[in-house]
Amino acid sequence: MDLQITSQAAGSVTVLKMVGKLDAQSAPAANDQLKALIGSGKTKVVLDLDGLTYISSAGLGILNANQAEARKAGGMIRLACVKPQVKDVFDLLKFTLLFPMFGTVQDALKDF
Amino acid sequence: MAAAVHEFKSALEELDRFRAVIDDFVSTDLGEIEKNRVILALDEAFVNVITHGYAQDQNKPIELKMDRKGDGFEFTLLDRAPLFDPLKAVSPDLAGHAESGKNHGLGIHLYTTIMKTTHSARPGGGNILTMFKAAT
Numbered sequence: 078m079d080l081q082i083t084s085q086a087a088g089s090v091t092v093l094k095m096v097g098k099l100d101a102q103s104a105p106a107a108n109d110q111l112k113a114l115i116g117s118g119k120t121k122v123v124l125d126l127d128g129l130t131y132i133s134s135a136g137l138g139i140l141n142a143n144q145a146e147a148r149k150a151g152g153m154i155r156l157a158c159v160k161p162q163v164k165d166v167f168d169l170l171k172f173t174l175l176f177p178m179f180g181t182v183q184d185a186l187k188d189f
Numbered sequence: 190m191a192a193a194v195h196e197f198k199s200a201l202e203e204l205d206r207f208r209a210v211i212d213d214f215v216s217t218d219l220g221e222i223e224k225n226r227v228i229l230a231l232d233e234a235f236v237n238v239i240t241h242g243y244a245q246d247q248n249k250p251i252e253l254k255m256d257r258k259g260d261g262f263e264f265t266l267l268d269r270a271p272l273f274d275p276l277k278a279v280s281p282d283l284a285g286h287a288e289s290g291k292n293h294g295l296g297i298h299l300y301t302t303i304m305k306t307t308h309s310a311r312p313g314g315g316n317i318l319t320m321f322k323a324a325t
Contacts, residue, residue: 079205101236102201108292131208131225133232134299138292145290162225169226169302170295175287 079103082110090121090189092182096128099136108139111154115143120152123185127158132166144175153177157185190214192256199239199249199268207235207253214255215262218324227262227322230303233296234266234275234318242270242316261323264304269315274308276301 080103081096091114099107114122124140144154156178159167167173179185195210197203211228219227235251243249254265275297286295300306304320311317 142292
């Protein structure tokens with residue numbers, strides 16, 4: 078499967094680095110990981126998408142569902158280093174408004 | 190580039206190869222964003238056939254035809270799934286979708302937004318989905 082996710086703590090925030098493609102094939106496992114993280118109370122999340130080269134509606138769907146869960150629990154998912162072709166998909170579905178985007182992981186962390 | 194025809198089985202494992210042949214077909218004529226949109230639109234339609242049309246049965250056929258037509262590209266996706274016209278699907282409420290945290294239901298909206306799409310019944314059973322993208 079063409080997606081690797083690594084996790085790193087940065088104080089009260091968890092930085093998840095996604096490398097590869099978030100599509101219908103990889104989305105279920107990514108969803109499990111995000112769901113488990115947020116379910117464990119770690120609701121402040123930065124997704125470092127510098128290595129994410131492709132996203133489809135299946136990927137956006139799991140991000141949307143987990144953003145809703147994080148917000149309900151008082152947290153939020155923020156995005157960093159989003160590539161133009163990935164941001165374009167967020168724009169097409171007007172999801173840009175739902176996910177704050179930052180140029181660097183550090184900037185995303187500072188905003189919490 | 191000459192017209193091309195590719196056959197796939199109805200499995201998500203085929204996604205990488207499916208996207209690669211489209212990338213190869215359009216790569217010299219479209220910019221990165223437009224190319225990604227074309228690949229995305231066809232990806233969405235392909236996944237819908239696998240998950241909904243064939244209900245995850247992995248041994249069904251899906252055919253992709255690609256051709257240059259006038260000032261753009263024409264893509265045709267053919268299956269043997271039950272008849273389904275995606276153009277009759279209700280458009281999603283994007284704001285409501287985001288608010289509710291829904292995780293599905295955006296694929297048809299995406300590909301009909303990106304490409305001029307038509308649907309017809311396939312002789313002998315199944316669907317023919319035709320998508321056109323101008324090479325602007």
